[in-house]
Structure formats: C-alpha cells, structure tokens
Amino acid sequence: MQGSRYPALYQLNTRVFLTALSQSLGRAATLDDIADAELDRLSGMGFDWLWLLSVWQTGEAAQRISRSNPAWRREFEHTLPDLREEDIAGSGFAIKDYRVHRDLGGDAALARLRSRMRQRGLRLMLDFVPNHMALDHPWTDERPDCFVHASEADLARAPQNHCRLNTKNGPLLLAHGRDPYFDGWPDTLQLDYGNAHLQASMLAELERIAGQCDGVRCDMAMLIVPEVFERTWGIRAEAFWPRAIDTVRRSQSDFLFMAEIYWDMEWTLQQQGFDYAYDKRLYDRLHEQRARPVREHLCADMGYQDKLARFLENHDEPRAAAAFAPGVHPAAAVLTYLSPGLRFFHQGQFEGRRIRISPHLVRGPDEAVDGALERFYGHLLDVLRLPALRDGRWSLRDCLPAWDGNPSSDNFIAFDWEGADGERVLVAVNYAPQPSQCFVRLPFPQLAGSVLRLSDLLGTAVYDRPGDDLLSRGLFLDLPPWGHHAFDLQRIA
Incomplete structure (x- = not known):
C-alpha cells in the first residue's frame, strides 16, 4: 500500500x-x-x-x-x-x-x-513492547530464563525494582521492567536481552504481530539497545533491532517501525532501521x-x-x-x-x-x-x-530584521513547501509572547516581474505584493504574540 x-x-x-x-x-x-x-x-x-x-x-x-x-x-x-x-x-x-x-x-x-x-x-x-512482559505471562512458568533474575541482596537493596514470584517451578526472584532513571514498573517483569533464546522468542512475537497489522509503535525502544541494556542491567546483549527489522521486512517490505525514543537517541534508532523516531x-x-x-x-x-x-x-x-x-x-x-x-x-x-x-x-x-x-x-x-505538504519539498527560510535595532526577527520561524506542480505554501510563526516584525527572504527567481497573492489558509488575510519587491527585500511581517500564517502563494499577474 x-x-x-x-x-x-x-x-x-x-x-x-x-x-x-x-x-x-x-x-x-x-x-x-x-x-x-x-x-x-x-x-x-x-x-x-x-x-x-x-x-x-x-x-x-x-x-x-x-x-x-x-x-x-x-x-x-x-x-x-x-x-x-x-x-x-x-x-x-x-x-x-x-x-x-x-x-x-x-x-x-x-x-x-x-x-x-x-x-x-x-x-x-x-x-x-520489547522491554518487559506482564507478571503472569506464561513464560514465567514455561521459560523463566527469559527474564532478568535477582538476588536476595538485590531485593533488599531496591525492593521497588524486584519481586518474589511463585511459579509452577517454584519461587523466583525477578526484576521489574524499568527505565534506568526511574523505579521499576511493578506490574511487569524485565526481559533478558543477553539471552539469545529470548531474542529469538521476541522476534517470533514480532513476526506474528506483523501478520496482523501494517506497522508497530515500539514502546521505549532505546531500553534494549545494547549499550543502554548493559548500563541498566550489567548484562551484555547483541543488537536486536537491526536483525528484527530486517527479518520482518523480508516478508513485508513496506512494514513500518516507529520508535518511542528519548535521550537524543533518535539518530541511533533511525540508523538501526526505524522509519520514524519520536x-x-x-x-x-x-x-x-x-x-x-x-x-x-x-x-x-x-x-x-x-x-x-x-x-x-x-x-x-x-x-x-x-x-x-x-x-x-x-x-x-x-x-x-x-x-x-x-x-x-x-x-x-x-x-x-x-x-x-x-x-x-x-x-x-x-x-x-x-x-x-x-x-x-x-x-x-x-x-x-495539500499535495505540497504530503509529498513536496520543504525549505527553512531566513528571517531578517525589519529595521536596524529591532531584534524581534529572531522570534520568527519561517519555511515553505513546494509541490511537484509548482504549488507553494509559506509558513511563518512569531513564536514569542510579544509582537514581532521581520522580512522573510523569498529567493524565488520566478517572482521577477510578477504580482503575488498571499492567501492565509489558516485565517482570512489576503495580500497582493509585487514580486520584484519580494525578491529584493523579502516579505514584511508584523505579527502579534504567537501569530502565524500559512500562505498559499499564487501568481496573479
């Protein structure tokens, strides 16, 4: 699709x-x-x-x-x-x-x-949810090696991060799933990614999920990245994501992976195969x-x-x-x-x-x-x-001072979208709690000798501006606090 x-x-x-x-x-x-x-x-x-x-x-x-x-x-x-x-x-x-x-x-x-x-x-x-399972997951009875185990000393030192669990094979001391910066989630058990059999089992679960949908949102995806997992648990682990993503894509080439990700690890997860990262x-x-x-x-x-x-x-x-x-x-x-x-x-x-x-x-x-x-x-x-915003080309634009001694141009963020058919939308926002002014640079050579109509798609404003003026000075904007425009740009002469 x-x-x-x-x-x-x-x-x-x-x-x-x-x-x-x-x-x-x-x-x-x-x-x-x-x-x-x-x-x-x-x-x-x-x-x-x-x-x-x-x-x-x-x-x-x-x-x-x-x-x-x-x-x-x-x-x-x-x-x-x-x-x-x-x-x-x-x-x-x-x-x-x-x-x-x-x-x-x-x-x-x-x-x-x-x-x-x-x-x-x-x-x-x-x-x-790759990092953990529920306390009563069948693997606690069938595959206890899938989970991170704890000692009595661990339980005494951090009772909020560990639990004693009765299973068919007797009592176990297991770790709760957690983010290393917070206490464990007491309704979960931590999966052990240092265990190759666990990785294979989770890959099998992922393949089964992939047969029921077109994409997955992967909860706290960074927690099982090897360096994070080892820092949290002291257990060395092989990378899971590149192999898992590649395996799923061999049968479903357009299957989508989205990572819930924090700690500036977006690029890391993108490089491991994710289509999108939070x-x-x-x-x-x-x-x-x-x-x-x-x-x-x-x-x-x-x-x-x-x-x-x-x-x-x-x-x-x-x-x-x-x-x-x-x-x-x-x-x-x-x-x-x-x-x-x-x-x-x-x-x-x-x-x-x-x-x-x-x-x-x-x-x-x-x-x-x-x-x-x-x-x-x-x-x-x-x-x-609009097709331009779904499949077009995006460019960030410079915002210059409206006059000497006016620093409020620094409050602006402006960019435009260009569609395949020449459709163009210019977006400008005064992201500040005070009125601000600027000139937005519009380096579009095709503006020469034209008259441009700017119609705000998010409001009622409509402006006609000489193209030569826009080319030489830019588009002047004077916006109230948090003011914004999304201009449809049309050549009318």
Missing part, C-alpha cells in the same frame, strides 16, 4: 473509545462495532494511519497491582472523580499475550477491522517557548527530519490544551505539523481535551469541546491534505 512521503497518524485509545461506545450501544462493544462512518471520517480528515493503543491481552496480576497501587490510584481518582473498580483494567503495556484481548473481540475482530480500514486507505499500527526534542523546545532553539532544531539534515514523528501530545504526555496556553497552542501546532516528518495526532487533541487518561484506565472523563480549537485543527488538517 503506497502512502505519502509525509503521512498523518491518529492514535486511538481503543479501550476508552470502546467503553464510550458500549455506553451508547447499551452493550459491550468490540472492534467490530467501530463503525464504517468513523473510519470514513478519519480517512476523510487525511489520515494514513490509525494506531490502536492497548489491544493485547492483559491479565489479572497487572490489574490487581493497578487497583492497589496508592500513587496510581490517586492519579486515577484525579482523572475520574467517580472512579469505579471496573474502570481500572490494568496497563495496556503489561501484556500477558500478544493476542487481541478477548473483550475486544479477539484476533478475528481485528482482522475484520483491518480489512475495512484498508478499503479506505487506512493502515493499522499496533503496540510492540521527536521529543522539538516538543520540549516548543514547550520552552523560545523560537531560536526550535529554529535550530529545524536546521537538521533532511534525512534525519524526514524520519521524525512529530507530536504535541500522546498517551504519555500532558494534553496539549493543558500544556500550552490558548494563544501558544495553535502556534506550536503549526510548527509541529507543518514541518516534515510523520504527523502524529492523539484522540481528544482536536476537541481540546485537557485531562490525560492513564493507559491503566478504560474510561475517560466527560469534557466540554473547545470549539475554537476544534475549528483551528479543522483548518490545519485541510492544509495538511
């Missing part, structure tokens, strides 16, 4: 979506109940990918921990003041079996949904609300930028409407989604939801829709459907 160079992805919180659907249907909903009209809506909005979060089978052990962990429970009660026990199903990342959860309709329901998606040009992405650095710089670091980030090589997944929120991050002030949010969205790379949106983002929903929960709170934000995102998605 051939897609665009710069695709758009929509992340659906599957269990939360189906809980809401169950309430409206008056019965338990499964993947079969995701209506064709909903798939038509997503396809019509310009999405190429649908990521179904948390479809795999979870178990009772993780659910018990989710329901009894005091810190987690306080978070859940903050999210849902009317919290009920059945709202806490256990983390979708504490996986007991890579088969579709029986409550969601099982593997057969997923296959039917995927078929309906394909009829609409939508590709399916699912989760792959661009957390851009997100952080936008959150700092300073233009220059954002602009410097966008100066990176295109081979790197083209393989970044750009987002303003996901299930791990705060909601964008809560993290970014109302004036800042649209400006940050313009810079995130009109830049090159994979455009990654999250369920509830368009409506301005403000409360993050933990992946342990299967119900979300009722929230009012932010109509202004919803309209903004509608316009933004219209822009993203």
Whole structure:
C-alpha cells in the first residue's frame, strides 16, 4: 500500500473509545462495532494511519497491582472523580499475550477491522513492547530464563525494582521492567536481552504481530539497545533491532517501525532501521517557548527530519490544551505539523481535551469541546491534505530584521513547501509572547516581474505584493504574540 512521503497518524485509545461506545450501544462493544462512518471520517480528515493503543491481552496480576497501587490510584481518582473498580483494567503495556484481548473481540475482530480500514486507505499500527512482559505471562512458568533474575541482596537493596514470584517451578526472584532513571514498573517483569533464546522468542512475537497489522509503535525502544541494556542491567546483549527489522521486512517490505525514543537517541534508532523516531526534542523546545532553539532544531539534515514523528501530545504526555496556553497552542501546532516528518495526532487533541487518561484506565472523563480549537485543527488538517505538504519539498527560510535595532526577527520561524506542480505554501510563526516584525527572504527567481497573492489558509488575510519587491527585500511581517500564517502563494499577474 503506497502512502505519502509525509503521512498523518491518529492514535486511538481503543479501550476508552470502546467503553464510550458500549455506553451508547447499551452493550459491550468490540472492534467490530467501530463503525464504517468513523473510519470514513478519519480517512476523510487525511489520515494514513490509525494506531490502536492497548489491544493485547492483559491479565489479572497487572490489574490487581493497578487497583492497589496508592500513587496510581490517586492519579486515577484525579482523572475520574467517580472512579469505579471496573474502570481500572490494568496497563495496556503489561501484556500477558500478544493476542487481541478477548473483550475486544479477539484476533478475528481485528482482522475484520483491518480489512475495512484498508478499503479506505487506512493502515493499522499496533503496540510492540520489547522491554518487559506482564507478571503472569506464561513464560514465567514455561521459560523463566527469559527474564532478568535477582538476588536476595538485590531485593533488599531496591525492593521497588524486584519481586518474589511463585511459579509452577517454584519461587523466583525477578526484576521489574524499568527505565534506568526511574523505579521499576511493578506490574511487569524485565526481559533478558543477553539471552539469545529470548531474542529469538521476541522476534517470533514480532513476526506474528506483523501478520496482523501494517506497522508497530515500539514502546521505549532505546531500553534494549545494547549499550543502554548493559548500563541498566550489567548484562551484555547483541543488537536486536537491526536483525528484527530486517527479518520482518523480508516478508513485508513496506512494514513500518516507529520508535518511542528519548535521550537524543533518535539518530541511533533511525540508523538501526526505524522509519520514524519520536521527536521529543522539538516538543520540549516548543514547550520552552523560545523560537531560536526550535529554529535550530529545524536546521537538521533532511534525512534525519524526514524520519521524525512529530507530536504535541500522546498517551504519555500532558494534553496539549493543558500544556500550552490558548494563544501558544495553535502556534506550536503549526510548527509541529507543518514541518516534515510523520504527523502524529492523539484522540481528544482536536476537541481540546485537557485531562490525560492513564493507559491503566478504560474510561475517560466527560469534557466540554473547545470549539475554537476544534475549528483551528479543522483548518490545519485541510492544509495538511495539500499535495505540497504530503509529498513536496520543504525549505527553512531566513528571517531578517525589519529595521536596524529591532531584534524581534529572531522570534520568527519561517519555511515553505513546494509541490511537484509548482504549488507553494509559506509558513511563518512569531513564536514569542510579544509582537514581532521581520522580512522573510523569498529567493524565488520566478517572482521577477510578477504580482503575488498571499492567501492565509489558516485565517482570512489576503495580500497582493509585487514580486520584484519580494525578491529584493523579502516579505514584511508584523505579527502579534504567537501569530502565524500559512500562505498559499499564487501568481496573479
């Protein structure tokens, strides 16, 4: 299935979506109940990918921990003041079996949904969690060598990172899955990538997943990179990703791998075969609300930028409407989604939801829709459907001082897209809390002797400018705090 160079992805919180659907249907909903009209809506909005979060089978052990962990429970009660026990199903990342959860309709329901998606040009992405498994995964009985074992001294020194587990073969001391900078996840067990048999088993799981979807989002992908794994566990491991990705691609050449990645390891994972890596650095710089670091980030090589997944929120991050002030949010969205790379949106983002929903929960709170934000995102998605922004050529543009002694040009970030048919869109953002002015350099020789019409695709502004003036001085912009334009450039004379 051939897609665009710069695709758009929509992340659906599957269990939360189906809980809401169950309430409206008056019965338990499964993947079969995701209506064709909903798939038509997503396809019509310009999405190429649908990521179904948390479809795999979870178990009772993780659910018990989710329901009894005091810190987690306080978070859940903050999210849902009317919290009920059945709202806490256990983390979708504490996986007991890579088969579709029986409550969601099982593997057969997923296959039917995927078929309906394909009829609409939508590709399916699912989760792959390479670092850990649920406490009650069958391998604890059948293959205990797959996990990182611990000693009594380890348990005494860091009880939050280890557990005693009763299995069919007797009690074991095992390590919880973890990020080296934080305490372990108490509903998981750490997989041992120093074990060649474990690597082969995880590759087999990945191949089976790949037979059910078109791509995977790989949770905390950097944790099993050999140098990270050895630093965390003191265990030497062979590289997993290059071999795994190559193996899957031998049978499915266009299968897509997206890495959740931090610690500036994006390039490392791209070099190991990933199509896309999370661009957390851009997100952080936008959150700092300073233009220059954002602009410097966008100066990176295109081979790197083209393989970044750009987002303003996901299930791990705060909601964008809560993290970014109302004036800042649209400006940050313009810079995130009109830049090159994979455009990654999250369920509830368009409506301005403000409360993050933990992946342990299967119900979300009722929230009012932010109509202004919803309209903004509608316009933004219209822009993203333009051929120039899906398959065109992107260039960062210089912003020069409007007059001597005015440093506010440093607050601007400007770039343009050129389509195969000459279509051109110019994007400019004043990413600052004060009014700013600049001249945007437009080195387009074809402007000579012309008159150019600039129509803002995100607003109502329309300007006619002599091409010779634009060539000699550039486009003058005077924008309010967080002001932005996405100009369609048309030669009218």
